[in-house]
Every structure is written in structure tokens, then in C-alpha cells.
Amino acid sequence: MSWVENRFEDGLIITSLDWALNWARASSIWPLTFGIACCAIEMMATGASRFDFDRFGAGAFRATPRQADLMIVAGTVTYKMAERVRRLYNQMPEPKYVMAMGACTVGGGPYFKHGYHVVKGIDLVVPVDIYVPGCPPRPEALLEGLMRLQDKIRNQTLARTPELAAADV
């Protein structure tokens, strides 16, 4: 939506359009099928019927980054894997969101001191929207992370924000 963003002042039409667009975006966050390590087991449990990610419209795990809105980085990211993570992120269409799931992706986790091969936080590789700590996080924590991401999406606006107006973008 970049062609329409940052062009209009805040107003009744824009805020109504914002509401509709954000409702649509927040209600169908399709995650990327991207389980790297043990956190993926909890992510699978979240997607299955007991916890049911699909209640939030986020149950359609896409096998290609080109159809995905959300990358849940679920597991230990090594330096070898980090380049693939970055490439997958670059292949996702806008608007795109990243959730760092588990201690390893938040900050290196148990590998922080002795792991020569683990990236000390996935935010060194791709921009992260939501951090879900835990080792691994329970499905409830992942659902909470998704709801906080929905809050974030609902606060987006097409209007020209004061910060961007000052920068004259």
C-alpha cells in the first residue's frame, strides 16, 4: 500500500479506510511455515485444534514467503541459517511482520555465551515486531504475541504522520 501511504491528512475518510484495512490485515495474518528448532513444536501445537491459531485468522501457514504476512522465527538461528532468514524476509511482500519466538531468537538464549554459531538475537538480522520469550514459549504465550501484533496492526494508519511530515518523506 505504499503508493497511498503518507499522502493524505488525517480525516474521516482516511480513518474509516484505516479501520477497514487494519481489520482485514489483523484478521488474516498468514504466517510463514518456518520452524527451525524445538520452538516449532510449540508453534505446531498452537496451530492444532486445542489452541487453534485459526481463531485469529492466522492458521493458514504458507509454504512460500511470497504469500506470507508474518514470519514466526521459531527456533535457534545459526549464522549459517541467518542468511536464509534474511533472504526469506526480503522475499515477503509488504506489509510484513516478524515475531521472534523463544529465548534463542530474542537474544541468543542458552547459546549466548558458549555458542560460537548462534546469532545473538534475530533482531541483528531482520527487524522484529514482537518478542515472545520462553524456552520454548507455551502456546498461550504465542497467542498473546499474536494478539499484541494485532494491536500493532490496528494502530497503523495511511495518513501522513507528524514524524514523516517533519522529515518531509
Next chain:
Amino acid sequence: MSPEAVLSRIGERFADAIVATDAAGPHPHAVVRPERWREVALFLRDDELLRFDWLRCLTGVDDIEDGLLTAVYDLHSTQSGRTPEANWTARSEIAIKVRVPRDNPRIPSVADVWPAAEWHEREAYDLLGIVFDGHPDLRRILCCEDWSGHPLRKDYEFPLEYHGIPAVTEFGQTRPQH
């Protein structure tokens, strides 16, 4: 066969190749000179009494206090029992240690003696830098191809960055503490 019997059998044949033996400890083993290791390996596999046909594990150890790198070969015989059932229950196991200096760690490869050694030797090369002469495909197996250094050496320095990803955080560079 008991570990004592195995060690005496290879000891009488290769008296000059065996540096030390330990039959009583929890991990019975013989230390073999690297230049004789291939002969000993073929004897261990093909001798009709020993028949160590399975290389169960290959471990690399960094003995930095002695200035040595050690490759530990855990061997198991599946053919030593009198009945097929006893092949897996009769204890016929021995470990062979080959010790080489840290500054020139070269061991003859046994990838053609036990095919399981091929990937294990690549792993020991990748993580500890032991060079296995005669290996058919001695490349890194776990780390990236352009990784520098051998990470499980005890004097290994962690990288400061890898392909633009910093390994230094606001808490300083992470280091192992040995």
C-alpha cells in the same frame, strides 16, 4: 571377547605400534601411533577373532595441556557371539586413541575401512582441525564453508562478525570460559 583379550591380541601383533593400553578403566582403549593406524585398523576389522566391523563413534578431543589432538575410535564387533542373538549382547568393544600434535594434526583416514568414518572424520576436521590424509572428500560438514577456524579447539577465538551479522552485542563479545 573381553577388553584384556582384545588388547593382548593386538598387542602381540603390533607391539611397536601400541603406545599405551588401559583395559581396567571404564573405557578400555589402546593408544596407537598414527603412522601405524591403518595397519592396526585393517587387522581389527579383518582378524577372524576380532572382527570389529562397526565403527560406532569417532570423537575428537583437544588435549591442550599436552599439546595434542586425540581421535577416539569406538569399535564394536557384531560377529563375536556364538549365536546371532548374542552378537549384540556379548560385550566385544574396544576404543582406539590416536594422538597427534596440535600444530600438525595429521591422521591417516580409515574411511575406506569403515564407511561410517567418512562423515565422522569430516566432523572432526570441521570442529577440531584434524586432517585425515587419504579422505575422499575432506570438507567442512557442519560449519559454513567459509567459516574460519575450528570452533571446538579450546583456544578458539569467536568471530567478531559473520557476513555482516555482528557477533558483538551491547553486552560485549561472547566468549567461552574454559
